[in-house]
Amino acid sequence: MSDGSLKVIGEPRRRVDGRAKVTGQTRFADDIVLPRMLHCKLLRSALPHARIVSVDTTKAEALDGVHLVLTGDAFPIAYGVLPVSHDEHALCRDKVRFVGDPVAAVIAVDEATASEATRLVHVEYEPLRTFAEPEDSLAHPEPRIHEYGDEGNIHKLVSLQFGDVDAALAAADHVFDDTFFFEGSTHLPIEQHAAVGLKDPDGKLVVYSSTQTPHYVHRALAKSLAMPAAHIRVIATPNGGGFGGKSDPFNHEIVVAKAALLLDRPVKICLTREEVFYCHRGRHPVLMRFRTGVRKDGTLAGVDLQTLLDGGAYGSYGVASTFYTGALQTVTYDIPRYRFRGCRVFTNKPPCGPKRGHGTPQARFGQEVQLDKIAERLDVDPADFRLRIVAPPDSLTANYLRIGTIALADCIHSVVRQSDWKNRFRKLPRGRGVGLACSSYLSGAGLPINWNDLPHSGVQLKLDRSGGVTAFSGATEIGQGSDDVLVACVAEVLGIDPFDVRAVTGDTDLTPVDLGSYSSRVTLMMGNAAVEAATRARDLIAGAVSRRLDVPPERLTFAERRVFDASNPSTGVSFQEAVCIAEAQFGTLGTTGSYTPPKPAAQFKGGGVGPSPTYSYTAAVVEVDVDPETGWIRVPRVWIAHDIGRALNPTLVRGQVEGSVYMGLGEALMEEQAFRRLPPRLSNALVHKFPSILEYKSPTTLDMPEIFTDLIEHPDAAGPFGAKEVGQGPLLPIMPAVANAVYDAVGVRIDEVPITPQKIVKALQAKAAGRDARYGPAAFPQIRWPEPLLVAPPWEGGDGRASNEPSRKKRKAEAGIEGTAGVRA
Amino acid sequence: MTPEVIEPGVKVRLPLVVNGERVETLVDGYKTLLEVLREDLQLTGTKHGCELGECGACAVLVDGEPTLSCLLLALECPGRDVVTVEGLVSDGRLHPLQDAFADLGAAQCGYCTPGILVTAKALLDREPHPTRERIREALSGNLCRCTGYLQIIEAVEAAAAATPRATRGQAR
Numbered sequence: 001m002s003d004g005s006l007k008v009i010g011e012p013r014r015r016v017d018g019r020a021k022v023t024g025q026t027r028f029a030d031d032i033v034l035p036r037m038l039h040c041k042l043l044r045s046a047l048p049h050a051r052i053v054s055v056d057t058t059k060a061e062a063l064d065g066v067h068l069v070l071t072g073d074a075f076p077i078a079y080g081v082l083p084v085s086h087d088e089h090a091l092c093r094d095k096v097r098f099v100g101d102p103v104a105a106v107i108a109v110d111e112a113t114a115s116e117a118t119r120l121v122h123v124e125y126e127p128l129r130t131f132a133e134p135e136d137s138l139a140h141p142e143p144r145i146h147e148y149g150d151e152g153n154i155h156k157l158v159s160l161q162f163g164d165v166d167a168a169l170a171a172a173d174h175v176f177d178d179t180f181f182f183e184g185s186t187h188l189p190i191e192q193h194a195a196v197g198l199k200d201p202d203g204k205l206v207v208y209s210s211t212q213t214p215h216y217v218h219r220a221l222a223k224s225l226a227m228p229a230a231h232i233r234v235i236a237t238p239n240g241g242g243f244g245g246k247s248d249p250f251n252h253e254i255v256v257a258k259a260a261l262l263l264d265r266p267v268k269i270c271l272t273r274e275e276v277f278y279c280h281r282g283r284h285p286v287l288m289r290f291r292t293g294v295r296k297d298g299t300l301a302g303v304d305l306q307t308l309l310d311g312g313a314y315g316s317y318g319v320a321s322t323f324y325t326g327a328l329q330t331v332t333y334d335i336p337r338y339r340f341r342g343c344r345v346f347t348n349k350p351p352c353g354p355k356r357g358h359g360t361p362q363a364r365f366g367q368e369v370q371l372d373k374i375a376e377r378l379d380v381d382p383a384d385f386r387l388r389i390v391a392p393p394d395s396l397t398a399n400y401l402r403i404g405t406i407a408l409a410d411c412i413h414s415v416v417r418q419s420d421w422k423n424r425f426r427k428l429p430r431g432r433g434v435g436l437a438c439s440s441y442l443s444g445a446g447l448p449i450n451w452n453d454l455p456h457s458g459v460q461l462k463l464d465r466s467g468g469v470t471a472f473s474g475a476t477e478i479g480q481g482s483d484d485v486l487v488a489c490v491a492e493v494l495g496i497d498p499f500d501v502r503a504v505t506g507d508t509d510l511t512p513v514d515l516g517s518y519s520s521r522v523t524l525m526m527g528n529a530a531v532e533a534a535t536r537a538r539d540l541i542a543g544a545v546s547r548r549l550d551v552p553p554e555r556l557t558f559a560e561r562r563v564f565d566a567s568n569p570s571t572g573v574s575f576q577e578a579v580c581i582a583e584a585q586f587g588t589l590g591t592t593g594s595y596t597p598p599k600p601a602a603q604f605k606g607g608g609v610g611p612s613p614t615y616s617y618t619a620a621v622v623e624v625d626v627d628p629e630t631g632w633i634r635v636p637r638v639w640i641a642h643d644i645g646r647a648l649n650p651t652l653v654r655g656q657v658e659g660s661v662y663m664g665l666g667e668a669l670m671e672e673q674a675f676r677r678l679p680p681r682l683s684n685a686l687v688h689k690f691p692s693i694l695e696y697k698s699p700t701t702l703d704m705p706e707i708f709t710d711l712i713e714h715p716d717a718a719g720p721f722g723a724k725e726v727g728q729g730p731l732l733p734i735m736p737a738v739a740n741a742v743y744d745a746v747g748v749r750i751d752e753v754p755i756t757p758q759k760i761v762k763a764l765q766a767k768a769a770g771r772d773a774r775y776g777p778a779a780f781p782q783i784r785w786p787e788p789l790l791v792a793p794p795w796e797g798g799d800g801r802a803s804n805e806p807s808r809k810k811r812k813a814e815a816g817i818e819g820t821a822g823v824r825a
Numbered sequence: 826m827t828p829e830v831i832e833p834g835v836k837v838r839l840p841l842v843v844n845g846e847r848v849e850t851l852v853d854g855y856k857t858l859l860e861v862l863r864e865d866l867q868l869t870g871t872k873h874g875c876e877l878g879e880c881g882a883c884a885v886l887v888d889g890e891p892t893l894s895c896l897l898l899a900l901e902c903p904g905r906d907v908v909t910v911e912g913l914v915s916d917g918r919l920h921p922l923q924d925a926f927a928d929l930g931a932a933q934c935g936y937c938t939p940g941i942l943v944t945a946k947a948l949l950d951r952e953p954h955p956t957r958e959r960i961r962e963a964l965s966g967n968l969c970r971c972t973g974y975l976q977i978i979e980a981v982e983a984a985a986a987a988t989p990r991a992t993r994g995q996a997r
Contacts, residue, residue, distance in 0.1 A: 014928045015927070018928070019919070020935070021926075021934075022910075022919065023910065023914060024911055024938070024939040028872070030869075030873075112855070189934075189970055190880055190934075190936045190937050190969070190970055191872070191934070191936045192873075238934070239934060240934050240935070240936030241934045241970045241971055243970065273874065273877065478934065479934025479936075479971050481933070651929065651976075654976070655930040655972055658973035662973030663973075692875070692877060693968065698968060700965045701960075701962075702962070
């Protein structure tokens with residue numbers, strides 16, 4: 001959408017950091033080489049679950065070139081990203097919980113020596129029962145993997161009900177009951193995690209790391225090393241891909257920090273690719289059951305969702321992931337009554353956490369495939385069916401999420417038109433098919449991880465007589481283009497070129513706090529903070545120039561690197577002169593901007609996950625060719641329309657959409673973070689099935705379809721210049737659209753991902769034998785759910801509170817926390 | 826030039842031509858070309874994603890051929906001509922591929938970019954105006970997790986279009 005008044009925003013541009021990236025000059029963490037630098041390697045557990053009896057480091061310490069060997073004794077304080085699950089130690093102390101859990105660290109003159117020394121560390125273990133599958137963890141509360149959590153090996157149980165769902169389903173004309181499985185997958189950033197720790201000349205700690213969240217690393221270092229946060233500087237190097245995999249504080253970051261402090265020398269670690277597979281924090285495998293009531297007129301009466309998440313060995317973001325599996329169904333479609341019950345269990349596998357779409361792609365898959373089944377049963381076109389149930393704009397959902405603009409109907413119309421859907425759906429020859437699916441996603445989480453009243457993002461601007469502007473922001477460049485968003489917002493407001501603005505980002509000493517590059521929050525939150533800071537700078541300059549030129553400030557325009565009288569453009573000064581005039585008048589120039597999301601409407605416990613300033617929407621049609629003999633599946637074309645609000649830099653927005661389609665196709669067709677047992681004559685340990693890029697299949701250039709992207713631009717008042725997110729939402733419809741297209745092509749339902757040729761063949765064989773023409777999980781296990789929190793939907797007189805929950809004040813008093821900290825001005 | 830037996834711990838003299846400059850360095854016998862480029866010659870533009878020959882991030886040109894530098898021992902390369910991403914800029918100007926990648930969104934995080942750029946350069950040096958299929962084949966060993974590849978392929982096409990058809994062989 002072109003807007004005559006905008007010069008930078010909306011124009012396809014070379015990103016500000018483009019030159020650095022194409023010349024190989026972007027400095028990633030492992031590119032940092034410092035004088036006297038030492039190298040670190042971790043010894044990782046080869047057993048999935050065991051008590052540590054003893055660790056003997058004598059031989060390793062004696063090896064020539066070894067400077068330091070650390071064990072869990074050096075790290076008595078636990079940390080973790082969520083305050084409710086500080087369950088990690090930088091090196092394991094009492095037990096190991098998965099193959100890959102770090103037990104000791106060696107710091108040596110080079111990597112080869114450090115590796116050799118790790119083999120000389122002797123660890124005596126007492127093996128414990130291995131929990132390989134969620135069903136094991138549900139069935140066996142002992143031995144506990146962790147000594148905390150809701151019960152036994154259940155980490156988290158969530159139970160929420162919005163209106164009488166049982167009555168709604170009983171009164172519905174049809175009730176659909178389907179079980180789905182979504183296999184785990186990993187981020188596979190091409191850059192392996194790396195970090196460098198050093199003690200600066202003042203004796204303070206500096207850590208460079210390929211992290212998406214320097215602020216959380218900062219917090220974790222301060223806590224686990226018991227140091228004042230003000231004496232720690234975390235610098236997020238540009239990430240060579242993140243996708244959520246670099247958003248936890250990691251043990252290796254804390255280890256090199258500790259080692260650098262002890263040795264007073266820089267210490268670097270770069271993980272091997274195998275270690276990256278074991279670090280993980282990726283997509284949770286989720287088993288889910290959707291019961292959906294539908295009325296004769298094709299509207300939804302209610303949805304009852306249960307999810308079971310395989311969390312792996314630690315908490316990570318898992319409590320949030322659990323809530324997210326049930327949060328956004330109502331943001332997409334009008335669901336008058338809703339019940340969500342989620343369960344996350346611990347298993348002895350690498351910890352799961354946030355991967356692009358965080359917790360929502362799994363249940364999105366189930367919901368969109370079930371909607372396809374419902375449409376078929378009701379004999380309505382699945383696109384028309386969805387158009388009938390799209391959630392209304394400017395509304396509160398049953399679970400108290402506030403929807404702003406919603407252009408989902410436009411998205412559906414767009415892909416239907418572009419793909420010639422009406423002439424193709426159910427009309428293509430056998431073996432060819434099309435499928436449609438939709439989705440929604442957050443433009444940033446409405447509540448912070450560490451609950452407080454502080455801004456989620458801050459931007460500072462420095463302007464001086466050079467005419468140059470420096471923008472400081474804690475946001476982290478992970479490839480998505482956050483530096484470009486920052487300078488574009490500032491340049492637009494000040495009427496200068498993006499290349500006139502220098503971005504200084506992701507440095508906890510130099511830049512104001514931004515919570516990090518996750519949850520699709522940066523464009524909206526940092527963008528709003530940048531616009532606020534730039535508007536304040538413009539107002540300062542306009543005031544000064546107004547007096548000098550004797551032109552009222554409201555008549556001054558900032559454009560083309562000039563500040564001039566809009567009604568008489570020849571009266572004006574260059575931007576540089578304007579800054580000098582302002583600097584002479586006010587002294588040194590600097591402004592700040594910050595962003596805090598609006599307060600959520602939900603007042604019940606758990607209502608903190610899901611709120612966002614605004615939501616993005618996506619619709620996609622995927623075309624498949626399926627060989628009915630071999631099940632071989634190919635995707636020739638994808639049509640996708642995304643409700644972006646406004647595309648700040650369409651080149652980068654398109655890249656996010658296409659990158660999401662790519663990653664979605666990987667999850668739909670081939671990617672699996674799967675595990676196997678080593679043979680009993682070895683250790684019988686539970687290990688990653690294929691911790692290598694060769695065997696962990698991901699799409700290449702040869703697998704990519706043509707992608708037709710349509711950006712739907714209806715500016716949303718919540719976003720900078722009306723922008724919403726784009727980094728995650730467009731991934732979500734791809735997996736269910738592939739499944740729905742496979743059904744259109746060969747008439748079998750694959751109710752789980754990845755959708756492999758083997759599964760298609762098995763479903764075709766089942767169909768030929770007269771059995772259910774389906775491949776997928778048989779049943780959802782019995783889980784002893786707690787009594788749900790009962791929250792009446794807004795249209796049933798609810799106020800966002802649960803009727804059976806003590807008030808928040810009372811809960812806090814009972815828990816004995818924040819008793820004195822609650823006094824505020 | 827390569828000694829028959831390499832003593833452990835003894836460094837070996839290695840002459841190379843890197844980005845048109847003759848260099849000579851003492852290297853450990855076990856080091857790959859990737860490690861020598863990054864660690865001994867400080868050419869950190871070349872990246873690594875697996876060090877097992879699986880991802881393509883470490884691709885460089887050896888005598889004009891795209892080569893996975895993580896699979897090649899440095900000592901296998903005495904006297905050979907190596908081009909890394911640092912060698913694509915000439916006379917202070919970006920190679921047309923670099924301009925096209927920067928302009929058209931072909932580099933997001935930029936980590937796989939150096940390997941893809943040199944691989945694409947080798948293709949254009951040989952075939953100045955390749956078809957889309959040829960570009961897809963040439964880049965099929967380079968993994969990118971950000972872009973979905975389409976903007977990369979379009980950037981290679983744009984760079985090819987920027988190369989005058991009369992100019993054969995050497996890209997500018």
